Amino acid sequence: KKTSSNSANSDSKEQGAAAPAAKATYTIGMSQCNLGEPWRVQMNDDIRRAAEAHPELKIIFKDAQNDTLKQRSHVEEFISAGVDLIIISPKEAQPLTEPVAKAMQAGIPVIVLDRRVIGDNYTCFIGADNRLIGREAGKWIASVLGGKGNVVELKGLMTSTPGQDRHSGFREAIKDSQINIIFEADMKWLEPDARKEMESALSRFDQIDLVYAHNDPGAHGAWLAAKAAGRADKIKFVGIDALPHEGVLYVTQGILDATFQYPTGGAEAIDAALKILRGESVPKEITLGSRVFTKENVDSGGEPIG
Amino acid sequence: MSEGRTEESEAFAAAPRSTTAPLRALLASPTATALLALCFVLALGFLFSGDGAFHKWTTHRDALRQASVYGILACGMTFVIITAGIDLSVGSVLGLVAVTFSTLSIHEAWPPWLAVPACLALGGACGAASGLVVAKWRIQPFIVTLAMMVFARGLAKTLSGGMKVSTAVQQADGSWTAAPVPGIFRLIDSRLLGDNVSVVSLIFLSCIVLSWIILSRLRWGRYLYAIGGNEEAARLSGVPVAAMKVMAYALAGVFAAVAGLCQAAQEQQGDPEAGLGYELTAIAIVVIGGTSLMGGRGGIGLTLLGTLTIGYLDKILSVNAVPEASRLMLTAVIIIAAVLLQRRNH
Amino acid sequence: MSEGRTEESEAFAAAPRSTTAPLRALLASPTATALLALCFVLALGFLFSGDGAFHKWTTHRDALRQASVYGILACGMTFVIITAGIDLSVGSVLGLVAVTFSTLSIHEAWPPWLAVPACLALGGACGAASGLVVAKWRIQPFIVTLAMMVFARGLAKTLSGGMKVSTAVQQADGSWTAAPVPGIFRLIDSRLLGDNVSVVSLIFLSCIVLSWIILSRLRWGRYLYAIGGNEEAARLSGVPVAAMKVMAYALAGVFAAVAGLCQAAQEQQGDPEAGLGYELTAIAIVVIGGTSLMGGRGGIGLTLLGTLTIGYLDKILSVNAVPEASRLMLTAVIIIAAVLLQRRNH
Amino acid sequence: MIFMAASPPCTPTPSLLRMSRISRAFGAQQVLREVDLELAAGEVHVLAGENGAGKSTLMRILGGALAADEGTIAIEGRPVRFRRPRDARQHGIAIIHQELSLVGPMSVADNLLLGHEPSRAGWIDRRAALGRARGALERVGLRLDPRRPVGSLPISSQQLVEIAKALSLGARIIVMDEPTSALSEPEVRRLFARIADLKSQGCGVIYITHRLEEIYALADRISVLRDGGLVATRAAHELPAGELVRLMVGRSIGEQAPRRPSSEGEVLLCVRRCRVRAGAAGRRPVVEDAPLEVRRGEILGLTGLEGAGVSEVLWALFGALGRRAEVEMEIDGRPARPTSPRAAIEMGIALVTNDRRRSGLVLSMDVVENATLAALPRLNPLGWLRRREEVAQTARIAGQLRLRCASLRQCVSTLSGGNQQKIVLAKWMATDPRILLLDEPTRGVDVGAKHEIYLLMNEWSARGCSIILSSSEWPELLQVSDRIMVMHRGRVAALFRGGQATAADLLRAAMGHAADE
Ligand SMILES: Nc1ncnc2c1ncn2[C@@H]1O[C@H](COP(=O)(O)OP(=O)(O)OP(=O)(O)O)[C@@H](O)[C@H]1O
Ligand SMILES: Nc1ncnc2c1ncn2[C@@H]1O[C@H](COP(=O)(O)OP(=O)(O)OP(=O)(O)O)[C@@H](O)[C@H]1O
Ligand SMILES: [Mg+2]
C-alpha cells in the first residue's frame, strides 16, 4: 500500500522517486548519525555487505558526525538528489521526524533504523529495544548473582536514549532483588573513561561482584582496571552490543562473562529496502531479536532472548 | 600567533600603504583575500557539484541555514577576539539556552516575548560573568571561558535532568506521542520570500549588521580595537578597559543565546549536549576570515566571509557524500589552501 | 590574553608590596602560586576522600596514571605555548599514533625497537609540518594546527578503516579470534617498584625532565622564550626563529606520539577516535600551571603542577562518584577558585 | 645641597599644579620619596635627573596611570585624586609618555582621537574625526594620510603623532616625557614653537629631557631629581649647566664628549651598493643607493630627516631586511653578504635599533637573559647554558654602563627608559663586534650615561672597530664622528669632515639643498 502512495504523488514532484518498479538500478541514501562508535561502523558495513549481493543497488553513505542539523540536511540533500529510498539511523527522534515526513511527501520511502522518529510517518522501522535488552541483562545478572551482590554500573552517555533505556531496563529487572548498585558513573561509551571510573570504584570498594557496562568497550575498560588491580577474577563483567570482533570475542577470551547483542539491522534494512522497491509490502515495525553470549553458549553462537 | 607579533616588522615591509597603487592595496586588503578564499571554495563546489545539486538554489539555501548557527556564534566571538581574548564557552551557552528555551516554551508555556528576552539575558549573564573575571582579576580568558564552558554544560544537564527537552512524551508502552511544537519554534524554523530564505539565515544576517554597526560605527567598537591593539595605550588614553571587556564577553554570550534559540527551534527540542565543540568552529570561522587572534585587527565583514567559506566547504563535501575519513583530510587540505591563498596576496 | 600585555601596568597598579622582599617574592613566584592551587585541590581530596579511598596510595597511583597521558601532551604543548603559539593537533596525532602503533605491533608484528621509533617519527613529522607552515608562511598557529588536527584524525580513520585496531583478527571463515597482546603493550601498561608506580607515570616524569633540560638548560630553550617574548627582537639578536618554531611544534608532535603509545598500550588497541578533545585539556593544564598564552613566560615545572592539579581534581570527583552534571559544574568552580588563588598572591 | 627645602620662588602667576610629598615604592625599591613639584600657568618646568631617578614615575602618578603611596595633588588649589588616567584627562592633564603609547594597528586618526572621538550618542562622526585629525597633524607639521596604520610609520613620525595627540586634548597641563628623543632637528624646532604657543595661552608644561641645550632653550624653572628625591628647584637662569649636571649625577663631568685621536686605519667596511626596495611594490625605493666606507677605528656619522632611510641603511647592512635589500659590501676587502642578522652577527656586525621596545628588548625576560641573548652561541658553544658565566659577564658589563636596577634578575620591562637602552648596548657589547651600527644609541640616556657611551665608542674605535652612528641629535653627531654622511630621500646628499661641519650645514644637506663637500 505504501508503494502505491509513492507512485501516486511521485509524478506531482519534479524530482521525486520515479515509480520504483520501473527502474533497473536503485539509489539508496543512507544517513548515519555518526561513525565514531564501532557499532555504527558495523551497521554501515552490514548494509554494504548485504547490498553487495544485489548489483542493482547503489548506496550513498553519509555521516552526520553527531549533528542532528547535519543529518536533517542529509535528508534534504537526498530529496533534492531524488534517491529512490532513504535509510536513516537518526540521532534524535524529534528533530528528524519532520524531515522524514518531507521525504515521504516527496514520495521517497524511508526506512528508520535503530532509533525511532515520532509518529508513524515513515515506511518501516527496524530496530532492537534497548529497554528490553537492559531488562534481560538485569534478569541474567540477578540469576548469576543469586539475587544479591554488589554491582558497579558504568553508564553510557546518559543524555542519549540508549543509555537511558539500558539503565532503566536494568533497574526495573533488579529492583526487587537484594542487588545493590554501589557505584555508578557516566563513562560516555568511552573505554578510557570506563577504566578510570572502575579504578575509582576499586579503590573505594573491596567487595565488587559484578560490573554492568552499557557497552562492551566499557566492560573491557573495567576489566583492564580490575586486572591491573589483580581483582579481575573475583569480578564478573557484563557488556552490551556483542559485535563479533568485540564483545563476542571478549567472551570467548573469558574477559567478559556475558554480552547482550544489540543488532545493527543493516542486513534486515536491505531486505526491507528491496521488498519496498519491488513494490512488495513490508511490516511497519521490525523489532530485531537480541542474543546473549556467555562462556557456555558463545561457541554455539549465543541464545536468543526476549 | 606569530602573525600579530611580527606585524610591526611587516609594517616595516609595507611602507606607506594606500597612498599609492590603490588597486594593489585593495587586492591586498584582508577583505579581498578572504573573498578570494571563499571564491576558491565556491569554485570547488561548481567543479564537484554532486550531480548538479550544487547548481540548485535549495542547496545554497540549506548551506546558508546550516552555516547560520555557527555564523551567529562567530559574530559574538569576533568582539572577544578583537580585544585579544577568546571565548570557549559559546558552545555550552548555546546548549544551556537551547534547554532553557525549550523548557520555557514547551513545558512552562511561556509566551515568546517573555521566553526570548529571558534566554538572551541568561546568555548575556554567562558572558558578562566570564568578562568580569577576565577584566577584574586579569585571568587568562582561555581558562576563564573554559571553566564557563564546563559550567554551562553542567548547568544545562542539571536543568534538563540529562534528558532532551522535547515535545515527545513516552507512554508506558514505550511508544511516543508529541505535544504541539510551539509557534515560535515553527516561526524561527520556517522560510520566507517564497520558501527561498530560511529565517535563521535572516537572523544571522541581522546579527552581522548589528555587529558591524557596533564595531565600525560606534565608539565602543573603536575602544575594542584599541584594547586589542595595545591595552596599556588604550588605558592611558582613558578607555574604560574593564567595562569594554565585560561588554565584549557579554555580547558573545548574547549571540550564543541567539544561536541557542535557533538551534532549539530547528531541533524542536533542547538538547543539553547541543553546541558541543561549536566554539572551535566559531573561532576557526573568525580566524579564517582573517581576524588575528592577537587582537586589534579584523572585522565583522571578514567573519561573514569566513562563515560562508566554512559553511560551503562543509556543504560541498556533504553533497558529494565524501566518506568520513577522506572528508576530514580534504577539509584540512582545503582550509590550508584557502589560508595560503590569502597569505600569498599579502 | 590580556595577561601578557598588561604585565607592566599590573606591576604599576600593584600597591607597594611590603618590604619583606625575598620571602614575599618567593611566595609570589608562579611556582609557589601553582603549588598553592594544587594544595587547594589536594585539601579537597582529603576533605571528601570517598570513604577514605583518597588515603590509599593506590588511588594516588591511579590518579597519576590517568593524568600521565594528558601530562605528556601538556609537556609538548608547553614548548609551543612559550613561543606564543598553540597546537590543537596533539589529540588527533595521539589517535593517529595509537592506530599506527597497534597496527604495526599487533598485525604487522614489528618489533618494538622498530615500531616505537617509527611512531615517534610520525608524530614528529606531523608537528614539524604544522611548524613549517606557521614559521615559513606566517599563518596563525591556531588555524594551521586546527587543520592538522582534522587531517590527522582523518588519516587515523583511513588507516584503521574506521574500526578500532584491536587484537581481534578475522579468519577465512569470517569468525574472529584474538591475537596475543604484544609484549610492549603489556610492558607500558605494567607497574614497577613493587606495583607502586605505573610505567606510564614514569614515562610522563621522564618527559618532564627532558623538557626541563631543553627549556631551562639548553640554548634552544632560551631561544623559545625569546621568540615568545618578542619575535622581532629575537630575530635581530640572531635567533634562528623559523628553525626554532619548527622544533617547538615537532617536539609537541613527538610528545603527542609518546602519549599515543601509552594510550594504545593501556587500551590494548588503537582507537581512531582516541584523544578526541585532549588538546583542550592539555592547554588547560599548561595555562592553569601559570604559563601565559601570550608566550615568553612560564615553564615545565608549572606544567607538572598543572597536570597534578587537573589530574587530582578529576580523580577526586570520580572517587566520590559525583554525577556527571554536578561534576562538570564543580570542575568549573574549583578551577576558577584555584586560578583566583594564584591570582591573589600576585 | 642634598634635600634642600624645595620652597619655590614665589611667582606672580597663580600656581596651576602642586604635587606635595609624593612617595612611591616598587617592592623593596623606594622610587620616589616625598617629592614636591609646583607648576605655574604659562611656565615651562623642566624635570631633570639621571636614568632611574624617578621622573617618569612621578609623571605617571600625575597622569593617574600609577597610584602614589603617599602625597597629594592639587590643581589650581583644589585637591584631586586620580584613580584612572581618564580622571587626570578630565582635569585637563595631557601626558606624552616616554614610551610611545599608540595602538599600532589603528590608523593615525583613530589614535589621535582615541578616548575623545567626536560622536553623537556613541555614533562616531567620521568626517569630523578625519577633519580634526588633519588639523592636529598640521599643528606638528606632519604631512601624511591619517588613515595609515600608526605601526607602519617611522618611530620619529610616531613620536610626532603622540605629540599631536596630547596637544589636541586642549589640556591646561601638558607633560612631555622626553618628546624629542626620536625627533630630528627641524621637528624639534617646530615642537618648541608649539610649546611657546602653549605658554602664551597660559598652559603649564612639565618637560623632561636629557639634552642640556633643550633644557636651557625652554626652561623657566628646573627641578632636579636624584634617587627618587627632589634635590633642587631653581629658576633656570640661576642654575648654570655645570651645577645642574653636578646636581643630577652627584659628581661633575666634562660636558664635552672627550676629544679622541681620530685614527686613520685602513678601510674595514666598504659598501659598494646599498638599495632597499619599499614593501609595497611600485613605490620609490626607501634607499636608492648609499655607498660608504668606514675605516678601522673610525666613527662615521649618518643622519637625515624622518624617512630619509637612515635606519633602512643600517638594517640592510645588518641583513635584517631580507630580500628587500640589495647590498654589495666588503669586510677587510673580502666580499661579504649579510643574508640574515645571524650571519651578520657571525661577521662581527652589531645593530642597535632606534626602537628598543619594538626591536631591541625582550620585555618578558630579565636583565641577564636580554644582555646575553645575542652572545649565546659564543657563551655556550655546546648549546648547554653556563649560567654562572652569563651572570658574571652581565654583571661586568652592567658595571661598565653604570646600569641601575634592583637586581640582574629584574624584568627589563620594569627598568627606566634609559636603563633599558643601556641593556640593549650591553647585549651587543657581549658579542664584542668589529662593526657597530648604532641607530640613536643615546636615545633617552642621561648625561652621565651618555658620557659613558661616548667613552665606550672611543674604546671600541681604539680597539679598531668601525662604528656607524645614526643620530638625529646633531650636536652629539658633530662632536663624536670623524666624518658625517647626510642622507636625503634615500640618497647620500653630502659628506662632511667631523671638525668642519655645523648644524646649519647638516640641515641644508638634509633638506636636499645642494651642499658643498
Ligand atoms: N613597574 C615597575 N616595577 C619595579 N620597578 C620599577 C617599575 N617602574 C619603574 N621602576 C623603577 O623605578 C625607577 C625609576 O624609574 P623611572 O622610569 O621613573 O626613571 P626615569 O627618571 O624616568 O629614568 P629615565 O630618564 O631613564 O626615563 C627605576 O629604577 C625603575 O627600575
Ligand atoms: N624599528 C623599526 N621597525 C620597523 N620599521 C622601522 C623601524 N625603524 C624605521 N622603520 C621604517 O623606516 C622607514 C623610515 O624611517 P626611518 O627611521 O628609517 O627614518 P630615518 O631616516 O631613520 O629617520 P629617524 O631615524 O630619525 O626616524 C619608515 O617607513 C619606518 O617604517
Ligand atoms: Mg623616564
Ligand SMILES: [Mg+2]
Ligand atoms: Mg632612524
